[in-house]
Amino acid sequence: MVLSLEGFGNAGALADPQLSMLDMMTYALQDEYAARAEYFEIQEIFGARSPYDNIQRSEEKHIAMLKDLFAQYGLTVPEDDSADHVVIPANLLEAAETGVQAEINNIAMYEKFLTYSLPQDVADVFDALMRSSVSQLSAFDKQIDRLS
Template identity: 60%
Template sequence: MGPLYTSKDTALETTPPVQETTSQEPATTQPIDHNVDIDPAPLTDTDKSLSLEGYGAKGALADKNLTINDMLMYAVQDEYLAHGEYLAIVDKFGSQKPYTNIISAEETHLAYLKEVYLAYGLDFPADESAGHIVVPANLLEAAETGVQAEIDNIAMYELFLTYDLPENVFEVFSALKSGSDRHLRAFQKQVDRLK
């Protein structure tokens, strides 16, 4: 195993500390919750193969033959999708919490995934989420959409974590699931407030 570093190290400065809040909570800096080995054992050819069955969390949950590369791609797609949907909600309804905070967190989630791609020498995927974004009609629907998106995202990471994963991938998926747990609570509070 090669050297480990956290996002605070200078080896890769793509991941700032996460600031996640809801309208009822003060801003807090989340601790760095993952380590990435910058020189991991290489992925096998099987682990590097890509055969997607759909897009994002819904695609991952329907896919019965997941490789490590499939999981990474589905994770990136779902994080891009959440980022794009929450940006579209802010564009339509103005700057609203928790969307503004969670947009920043989604950027951090993508940076975590980029660390893993870089560690394995894989090209980081481009954002192709635009064709999958649906903008809700009102703020209640937006909050409900956020709840469902985070439920699907959490289920995806829970599924991935049942596999025998390299430590880098396990650490990042665990950190991303924890972030989505926080996002789900924030969106559920928003739904409760708007009903």
């Protein structure tokens, strides 16, 4: 499989006009790495717990699901270089607003991936990750309501 990325994470995936399965899996893993790193940093800087602690645990599960796919297809798991792409918000309200946009972008990315003909196991993982993004979007919306 040939890897030809147009960027990083969901931004790269949404801009990429032609995706291979490896491209999709790589973009998805990059995105999950970045989310985990961002939510960890938010907790470290702001002492925030909910919803970041729960969502960070979800990101760990998502990363494991994607790594399992890489292993099943005999592919090398990309390194986690998400620290180069994480932007820390100025406050918790901005963090929640950023989370909303990230989840909207994730949903769009997985919707795009699911328009391709994919092996069922890959499609199932992408669908599960998309559904998780919908749930996380709701958590960030609630956080905005609490902080506004």
